[in-house]
Amino acid sequence: MLRSNCSGLLQQAHRLVRTGPVHTTTPMPDKLFKSIELELRGHDPAVIRSYLTFMKSVCGHLEITQGRMQVLPYVRWVQWALRSKFVAKKYKLHYETRTHISKFEVKHLTGNTASAFLEYVQRNIPEGVAMRVGYEEIRPLPGTIPVEKKAEFVAGSAK
Numbered sequence: 001m002l003r004s005n006c007s008g009l010l011q012q013a014h015r016l017v018r019t020g021p022v023h024t025t026t027p028m029p030d031k032l033f034k035s036i037e038l039e040l041r042g043h044d045p046a047v048i049r050s051y052l053t054f055m056k057s058v059c060g061h062l063e064i065t066q067g068r069m070q071v072l073p074y075v076r077w078v079q080w081a082l083r084s085k086f087v088a089k090k091y092k093l094h095y096e097t098r099t100h101i102s103k104f105e106v107k108h109l110t111g112n113t114a115s116a117f118l119e120y121v122q123r124n125i126p127e128g129v130a131m132r133v134g135y136e137e138i139r140p141l142p143g144t145i146p147v148e149k150k151a152e153f154v155a156g157s158a159k
Contacts, residue, residue: 045074
């Protein structure tokens with residue numbers, strides 16, 4: 001009984017396996033980035049300065065071209081609240097937060113280098129710091145543009 005069930009399964013499995021031509025794909029070219037901009041936001045300016053120093057040293061060790069570094073003015077948020085729930089409207093509490101913003105730019109990266117850099121930097125981000133990443137990618141002209149126009153475009157940019 002068991003032998004007949006096993007042989008039936010093997011026959012079904014053999015029918016499901018298809019052999020056909022093996023398709024080989026050409027490797028995708030690596031992406032190129034003109035610049036990657038990292039925007040850091042946090043409430044403690046000393047922590048952001050320390051993290052920027054860390055990112056400078058990472059750029060030095062990985063031999064990445066560092067672009068501009070910019071410290072923007074902080075964003076101030078103020079909220080007033082009453083001390084008591086129902087009475088004494090003249091007694092209020094003042095809540096305030098300041099969000100400090102800094103921008104850091106790295107230039108001329110390949111896709112693999114950018115991926116490794118961003119993974120390392122984001123894994124070591126301190127507590128209380130948020131990061132926003134923006135990038136400019138270099139891409140070839142689309143195939144819908146004729147070859148003659150591509151040559152004119154390249155010649156025009158070389159002037």
